[in-house]
Amino acid sequence: LTFSPQTLADLEIGVVLVLLGLALVSVPRAYGRVIQVWSEPRDAWSWVVVGSVGAAAAVRWLIAPLHIVTMFIGYQLTDHAIRLVPWSRYGVGSQAIYHALFAVLPHDHRYLLWTNSVLGVVSLPLIATAGARLLGDRRAGAIFAALLALVPLFIKNDNSDANNVPLHLWLFGGLVLWDEYLETGRVSALLPAGALLALAAVSRPEMPLLMPILFGLTTAALAPARARLLAPWVLGVAGAVGLLMLPHALHIQAEMGALQERESLPGFSGAGFVRMLGLLLSPYNTVITPWLYPVALLPLVVYGAIEPVRRRRALLLSVAAVISLAVYSMDLCRANMARVHVLGSLFVTMLAAAGLSRLWERGRRAQIAAVSAVLLSAIPTVIALWAPTNEQVEEEFLRQAVPRLPHDGPFTLLRVDGEDRDRSNPNSYYTHPYFPDYLVTPPTAGGRVSSLRGWMRRPRLDEPVYAYLGMRCFAQFRPDGSPPPRGDNLQPACAELREGFSLEPVLEQTIPNRGDVWLNYYGDAPTLRLGLYRVKAAAGAPRGE
Amino acid sequence: LLVFSLAPTASAEDQGETYVVPPNNEKLFSEMLCGAPALPEGCACKGVKIDHSVVVATYACGDRPEAVIELRHPASAPPNAVKTASFGLIRRDPVPDALFSAVEARVKAKEGGWKWVTAGAGQPRNDQEGVGPTPSISQQIPEGVDRAEWADYKAGVALYSQGRHEEALAAMIKLARARPQPMAGVLGMAVASLASTSPTPDVVARYVAEAERDRKDTVNQFLAGVAAHYCGHRQATTKAEKVQLYTTSLEYLNRTLPQYEQEPRVHIYLGVSYFRLGQQEAAEKHINRAVALGSNDADSYYCRAEVYHRKDPAKAIADIEKYLQISEEMSRREGSSLSKDKQQRVREMLAALRAVTPGQQPPDGLWDPLRVATFDLSNKLSPRFFAAATLSVGALAGVAWLLVSRAARRRTGKSPAA
Numbered sequence: 001l002t003f004s005p006q007t008l009a010d011l012e013i014g015v016v017l018v019l020l021g022l023a024l025v026s027v028p029r030a031y032g033r034v035i036q037v038w039s040e041p042r043d044a045w046s047w048v049v050v051g052s053v054g055a056a057a058a059v060r061w062l063i064a065p066l067h068i069v070t071m072f073i074g075y076q077l078t079d080h081a082i083r084l085v086p087w088s089r090y091g092v093g094s095q096a097i098y099h100a101l102f103a104v105l106p107h108d109h110r111y112l113l114w115t116n117s118v119l120g121v122v123s124l125p126l127i128a129t130a131g132a133r134l135l136g137d138r139r140a141g142a143i144f145a146a147l148l149a150l151v152p153l154f155i156k157n158d159n160s161d162a163n164n165v166p167l168h169l170w171l172f173g174g175l176v177l178w179d180e181y182l183e184t185g186r187v188s189a190l191l192p193a194g195a196l197l198a199l200a201a202v203s204r205p206e207m208p209l210l211m212p213i214l215f216g217l218t219t220a221a222l223a224p225a226r227a228r229l230l231a232p233w234v235l236g237v238a239g240a241v242g243l244l245m246l247p248h249a250l251h252i253q254a255e256m257g258a259l260q261e262r263e264s265l266p267g268f269s270g271a272g273f274v275r276m277l278g279l280l281l282s283p284y285n286t287v288i289t290p291w292l293y294p295v296a297l298l299p300l301v302v303y304g305a306i307e308p309v310r311r312r313r314a315l316l317l318s319v320a321a322v323i324s325l326a327v328y329s330m331d332l333c334r335a336n337m338a339r340v341h342v343l344g345s346l347f348v349t350m351l352a353a354a355g356l357s358r359l360w361e362r363g364r365r366a367q368i369a370a371v372s373a374v375l376l377s378a379i380p381t382v383i384a385l386w387a388p389t390n391e392q393v394e395e396e397f398l399r400q401a402v403p404r405l406p407h408d409g410p411f412t413l414l415r416v417d418g419e420d421r422d423r424s425n426p427n428s429y430y431t432h433p434y435f436p437d438y439l440v441t442p443p444t445a446g447g448r449v450s451s452l453r454g455w456m457r458r459p460r461l462d463e464p465v466y467a468y469l470g471m472r473c474f475a476q477f478r479p480d481g482s483p484p485p486r487g488d489n490l491q492p493a494c495a496e497l498r499e500g501f502s503l504e505p506v507l508e509q510t511i512p513n514r515g516d517v518w519l520n521y522y523g524d525a526p527t528l529r530l531g532l533y534r535v536k537a538a539a540g541a542p543r544g545e
Numbered sequence: 546l547l548v549f550s551l552a553p554t555a556s557a558e559d560q561g562e563t564y565v566v567p568p569n570n571e572k573l574f575s576e577m578l579c580g581a582p583a584l585p586e587g588c589a590c591k592g593v594k595i596d597h598s599v600v601v602a603t604y605a606c607g608d609r610p611e612a613v614i615e616l617r618h619p620a621s622a623p624p625n626a627v628k629t630a631s632f633g634l635i636r637r638d639p640v641p642d643a644l645f646s647a648v649e650a651r652v653k654a655k656e657g658g659w660k661w662v663t664a665g666a667g668q669p670r671n672d673q674e675g676v677g678p679t680p681s682i683s684q685q686i687p688e689g690v691d692r693a694e695w696a697d698y699k700a701g702v703a704l705y706s707q708g709r710h711e712e713a714l715a716a717m718i719k720l721a722r723a724r725p726q727p728m729a730g731v732l733g734m735a736v737a738s739l740a741s742t743s744p745t746p747d748v749v750a751r752y753v754a755e756a757e758r759d760r761k762d763t764v765n766q767f768l769a770g771v772a773a774h775y776c777g778h779r780q781a782t783t784k785a786e787k788v789q790l791y792t793t794s795l796e797y798l799n800r801t802l803p804q805y806e807q808e809p810r811v812h813i814y815l816g817v818s819y820f821r822l823g824q825q826e827a828a829e830k831h832i833n834r835a836v837a838l839g840s841n842d843a844d845s846y847y848c849r850a851e852v853y854h855r856k857d858p859a860k861a862i863a864d865i866e867k868y869l870q871i872s873e874e875m876s877r878r879e880g881s882s883l884s885k886d887k888q889q890r891v892r893e894m895l896a897a898l899r900a901v902t903p904g905q906q907p908p909d910g911l912w913d914p915l916r917v918a919t920f921d922l923s924n925k926l927s928p929r930f931f932a933a934a935t936l937s938v939g940a941l942a943g944v945a946w947l948l949v950s951r952a953a954r955r956r957t958g959k960s961p962a963a
Contacts, residue, residue: 021938025939025943096935100928409591429754450785
């Protein structure tokens with residue numbers, strides 16, 4: 001079955017448009033179930049959930065900063081969300097909600113980050129309710145809600161550009177409704193569950209594979225009646241969901257081929273799933289990395305997983321956690337593990353909540369000890385996850401630079417682009433060159449953008465030309481284990497522009513070099529000079545045609 | 546609902562011809578819409594933007610809000626537009642009457658000789674420049690070629706004929722690497738196969754990365770150059786993209802010299818790329834070299850016609866006629882397959898060149914128009930439209946939900962259940 005890329009893209013848009021519309025009805029319906037679960041009975045644990053939502057909102061909206069993760073990729077993600085074409089390899093389920101919101105929000109990644117921050121809080125009751133139902137333990141569900149609100153990994157993820165944040169809303173909203181259907185047999189819960197699960201399935205590249213597995217495991221954990229599971233309505237909805245997933249699955253298949261050719265999918269070849277499982281014991285497992293995930297939760301995970309009363313549920317959720325962590329070994333690096341492992345970490349944390357719930361019965365001393373250990377072990381993760389980076393400095397610099405560009409006329413902004421890679425170094429192909437062009441081009445502003453080399457080939461100065469020589473001028477990807485280059489690692493295209501043209505500083509800052517926090521990009525110079533310059537032809541330099 | 550809600554976004558152009566502003570007309574529109582004499586009511590032109598098929602002029606008139614006038618092809622202008630011989634003038638924002646009349650008069654004064662270029666169905670465009678008819682394969686092994694090599698070549702051509710272009714390309718690359726000077730026809734078939742895969746910017750980046758890995762690998766330099774050329778020709782939607790890709794093409798094709806100095810294909814792409822970047826002298830040097838090296842190569846003439854069609858339209862017409870003559874003769878004599886579409890397009894090109902009045906320039910974009918997407922959902926979407934459509938689906942689902950709930954309650958006397 002093959003479609004032209006254009007047809008596939010059109011099909012994906014059509015599917016996601018309809019599903020997003022249905023989600024407008026389905027998410028409130030899922031909230032109805034959340035309210036029902038926590039109000040019958042309305043006890044102290046119900047208020048813990050309410051308090052957790054409040055705490056999550058306070059931490060995310062008032063305390064934690066909003067940051068782009070994974071080295072400038074958020075700029076690309078925002079650009080894709082604004083245009084919705086060309087399709088990024090991530091699929092459309094998450095992009096679609098950003099795209100729709102950009103109808104009313106300014107075209108700026110800051111608003112995408114805010115969207116995620118709000119969706120993160122909105123998702124919390126759904127994830128916690130799914131946890132409570134899957135564990136068959138309201139207390140564990142409430143503790144899970146508190147952990148979701150306060151574990152730094154989840155806060156960081158929600159306050160970022162991670163496209164798994166909308167996915168969690170769709171996935172756990174769907175599971176909450178699916179559980180309702182299994183319990184009550186209401187078709188009015190089944191249909192919106194199908195819509196949300198289908199939307200989840202088209203929200204990430206791995207979801208066409210992972211979603212059915214997780215769905216199967218969670219369904220087994222809920223132990224439904226056979227007749228309800230095999231009802232004609234269920235088969236019909238399952239068939240519809242499968243059909244709706246198809247364009248996305250075909251798209252991902254095509255993208256994977258391209259990525260493998262480009263060697264951008266390092267872990268996906270031959271060795272298969274067994275090698276993926278090996279990841280669980282490697283340094284590339286977020287939940288066993290003490291600077292990313294509170295280590296004190298791990299004994300609680302074990303304690304929760306071996307719970308004798310609900311052993312079957314715990315076992316199935318453990319399998320779900322293992323699979324949803326392992327599947328990401330396909331495309332994993334230090335920079336993205338804290339993001340892509342969040343789904344797996346949710347299942348792990350669900351089990352930790354079961355462990356804490358079990359410990360709760362052992363008295364106040366055990367409770368205080370466990371909570372203190374969790375809090376203490378969260379401290380290193382706060383330090384690591386919010387470690388200052390060069391990319392954050394660049395973002396601050398960018399916010400100061402953009403208002404200094406002309407407001408009332410055309411201009412050209414030169415910024416590092418893929419074309420400006422150091423072609424003598426094959427690794428430069430893996431450097432992320434993305435720049436938020438949408439901040440300076442129509443409809444936001446009247447500028448146009450150009451790569452440095454593209455402009456230097458035919459330099460024109462008949463309208464104002466500015467050069468943004470930011471962090472990308474000092475960034476070039478290096479594989480793990482290679483030492484940082486000496487000095488500031490100034491890239492050849494930036495050096496050519498500096499040497500060939502007179503640059504009049506509009507804004508210039510020398511900032512401390514924070515080095516390689518997530519990916520190996522930078523040199524060992526103690527400081528780096530960022531600047532926005534007005535470009536003037538230097539004496540003897542080529543003039544406009 | 547989807548079809549219904551999309552309907553208003555499909556313009557008249559989607560149903561018929563799409564009329565495109567040919568490149569290099571910025572100066573004309575600037576003079577037409579902004580130049581002297583001064584505009585009435587103290588209005589000043591702020592700028593002119595050309596976007597494929599629409600020309601948008603913005604004016605500032607004192608303290609009043611900005612005035613915007615759009616120019617389109619008369620056939621795609623709305624009924625309330627004021628139409629001249631070649632344009633439909635549309636007021637987009639409150640435009641003072643005096644200003645609008647003045648602009649209309651200027652357009653009428655300067656539109657003589659203006660020609661729109663059509664894109665899409667029936668557009669005279671060349672998708673296969675440098676790629677001639679699929680060769681028929683002689684049963685006789687050419688001199689200096691061994692049997693195994695000949696068998697590989699025949700297999701590659703067979704793959705191409707079956708539409709298995711990537712496999713054909715791999716076979717031809719292997720053959721090209723077998724000798725410093727590839728066997729006659731190998732690079733031509735490699736180009737044909739590569740062109741048929743319609744390389745995208747991502748694919749070009751991959752070929753470029755391969756070429757950079759070893760600059761002495763002439764085959765890879767050639768592939769990067771050709772891929773960039775075709776990407777510029779077929780995929781570029783702006784002039785800037787075309788310039789960038791043709792420049793990349795030149796960079797890599799020039800690296801194949803002097804090893805491939807005797808290869809007509811290299812000179813064809815160099816000639817055409819130089820021409821499209823406005824370097825007439827270099828273009829002529831290479832295209833004439835291509836014709837000299839492959840005097841029986843129909844495509845050399847086709848491409849030379851492009852290089853000369855502005856400077857010497859008569860020579861271009863003669864070259865196109867030569868192209869048609871050689872390709873049809875080859876087809877008759879050797880049974881090689883001809884693309885009917887391409888032949889038709891070339892005939893239309895010939896007609897367009899013949900129709901040019903002496904002293905006037907032929908229209909731009911005959912050979913290398915900007916790509917204009919035909920109706921496709923992804924290019925029609927704006928966040929606003931998408932949000933509106935999503936809300937419509939949500940509203941419909943909500944209404945359906947209420948109706949079903951009410952019906953179920955009426956039937957059972959309780960909430961809906963399976």
